Each structure stands twice: as C-alpha cells, then as structure tokens.
Amino acid sequence: MTHDIAVIPGDGIGTEVTPAAVEVLEALEIDFEFHEADAGDAVKAETGEALPEETDDLAASADATLFGAAGDTAADVILPLREAVDSFVNVRPATAYPGIDAVRPETDLVFLRENTEGVYAGHEDRLSEDVSTLTRVVTESASRRLAEFACDYVEDGAHDGFTIVHKANVMRETDGRFRDTVAEVADERGVATDEVLMDAFATRVCLDPEQFDVVVCPNLAGDVLSDLAAGLVGGLGLLPSANVGPERGLFEPVHGTAPDIAGEGIANPAATILSAAMLVEFLGYDEAGAAVREAVEATLEEGPRTPDLGGDASTDEVTAAIVDRL
Ligand code: GGG
Numbered sequence: 001m002t003h004d005i006a007v008i009p010g011d012g013i014g015t016e017v018t019p020a021a022v023e024v025l026e027a028l029e030i031d032f033e034f035h036e037a038d039a040g041d042a043v044k045a046e047t048g049e050a051l052p053e054e055t056d057d058l059a060a061s062a063d064a065t066l067f068g069a070a071g072d073t074a075a076d077v078i079l080p081l082r083e084a085v086d087s088f089v090n091v092r093p094a095t096a097y098p099g100i101d102a103v104r105p106e107t108d109l110v111f112l113r114e115n116t117e118g119v120y121a122g123h124e125d126r127l128s129e130d131v132s133t134l135t136r137v138v139t140e141s142a143s144r145r146l147a148e149f150a151c152d153y154v155e156d157g158a159h160d161g162f163t164i165v166h167k168a169n170v171m172r173e174t175d176g177r178f179r180d181t182v183a184e185v186a187d188e189r190g191v192a193t194d195e196v197l198m199d200a201f202a203t204r205v206c207l208d209p210e211q212f213d214v215v216v217c218p219n220l221a222g223d224v225l226s227d228l229a230a231g232l233v234g235g236l237g238l239l240p241s242a243n244v245g246p247e248r249g250l251f252e253p254v255h256g257t258a259p260d261i262a263g264e265g266i267a268n269p270a271a272t273i274l275s276a277a278m279l280v281e282f283l284g285y286d287e288a289g290a291a292v293r294e295a296v297e298a299t300l301e302e303g304p305r306t307p308d309l310g311g312d313a314s315t316d317e318v319t320a321a322i323v324d325r326l
Helices: 014-026 041-047 053-061 074-084 140-156 174-189 198-207 219-233 270-282 286-302 315-325
Strands: 003-010 032-036 064-069 089-095 108-114 124-126 132-134 161-166 192-197 214-217 240-244 249-253
Touching (some): 014 064, 014 270, 014 315, 064 270, 074 249, 089 219, 108 140, 140 174, 161 198, 161 219, 240 270, 249 270, 270 286
Parallel strands (some): 003 032, 064 249, 161 192, 161 214
C-alpha cells in the first residue's frame, strides 16, 4: 500500500531538517510517495500568500504531513494546516536521552496540548490606537475530545493517569470549563487525574519533573510549557510532535525556524526525525517507528552530534549516522 506524504519544509532550518527526515523515511521498507509543497515567509514574500491553496489541499488529502517550521507567518501557516488535518491534539513528548547534557536527565513527559482553540483561535482585534483585544475560546466539545484522547493515551500506554494544567483561578470561565470538562470525562472513564495551576507547574516541573508524566493542557500553555520542558532535556532540537486528527496527522518538530543558524547546515535533525517516527507509528508501522527512535537515541548517545548538543557535526552527518544505524 502506498502512503501519500505531504512534505512542507516551511522556512529557516525547516528547509534543512525536513529533507533529513525524508531521507530517514526513504530508508524504511515502507511504500511512501512524497509530495513537496511551499508554505511560510519565503513563499509569502514571493506570491503574497503564506499558505498557497494547493499546499492546504495537499495536507487535507495526504495520508500524513511532515512539516518543518514557520516564522513570522506561523499563524497563517501552522494553524490552518492543523485545521486541514482536523487535528484536535498536539502530542509533544519531552524526554531526556542518555549521553545528552540535560538540566534534568530524569525528565520523561508527554504534553497533550489542545490544538484548536484557546488564545490561538484567531480572534484578535485592534479597537483603537490604544487598545487591542484577544478573545479566548474554550468549548466543552473540544475539551471533551481532548480528554477522550488523553484517556485512550493513558490506557494504551499503561500510564497511571494524567495531570490537568490550567489557570482556572484567574480564567474562571474558560479554564474553569476546560478543567471541569477534562476531569469529568476522566472520571467517567475511570482514569485518575490531578490538577496543577500552570504557573505552579512551571516551577514544579523544573525542580522535580519526575512528579509528572502525561500533562493535558490548553493550547498556549502546551506551546509554552513544552518549550520549557525542552530546556530541561537539552534543547529544542530534541522535541518532536504529532498533530493528531481522526484520520490524518501532521508531524513537526516543536522548534521554529531558528534564524540564528538557518543556512549553516548545522541544525539538529533529531526533533524532525523523531516526528517522522511518530508519523510512521500513526500509519500503523510500530516496529519501524521504534527502529527510527532507537537509531536516533543511539546517535544522540554515541554521536555524531550537532553544535546545539556540544558536537561539531553537520545536519547531513548526523542524518547519515541515523540512516546507517537503521
Ligand atoms: N515546527 C513548529 C514551528 O514552526 N513552531 C513555531 C511556532 O510559532 N509555533 C506555534 C505553535 O506551535 O502553535
């Protein structure tokens, strides 16, 4: 069976790490057909559109999408692409790997981030010269859908339960609804939960990450707290993500375009290759996904490594080492 994979490198280091992940996917004995498309700052500068219609259509029809990174046009690119695959949850594992100099080497977390609403719903207005506003959207239906996924995730992975992270003491209506709905679904499903205010979570996870495992959170909190967790495990070059929908998925590193190193050929491809492993598993190839992950882990431990991890290898050298190990 052939799987159609949309490949959207985006901007900056997205154009360097996405081909690296494709190289790894090509090394697997799976029948992929890759379809590359443009999105982001560069195509906007050229055509006036950050997300050409054919790119959006491609993501909406492909079996899965591999995405790189978006810069200034992130809101015009990533949010509609997530919508194109009907993604309601962004799965972001933050794991420390042997051999990597991590602030907290005991970190092993998974963020399940609400992926359709919150402050990323796109309702921003400039009311006057002085005043801009943002409307935060939280629905029972989206919170319920996320909670059902979280319960399945906990059950499938034999986790003990999950932590609901929110700020319901201040955003009483929106995060109150989020917390109550997620807790109610977990209760109906017999899944254990605890809850932590998101500011307290930020401190507690730095001091003792082992007290957390699966973390369920609203959209912006998931975006910010997973970047914080990247700091605990050795950097943004290590965090993959899966935007999961009922039929399709979009897989991307948590990092952005990294303009400071873009074009130098030294971007860490691990996050995107680990995202590709999630893509492979999403399509049902668990063994192949595990093999990619193991090859990445061995390369992180034994080298070569890119400069963000203290090495001096290029993106291509690290990718070749991963492919060799596969
Ligand atoms: N590959 C992820 C990426 O491009 N991140 C940049 C960004 O601004 N992301 C916002 C988000 O993940 O919602």
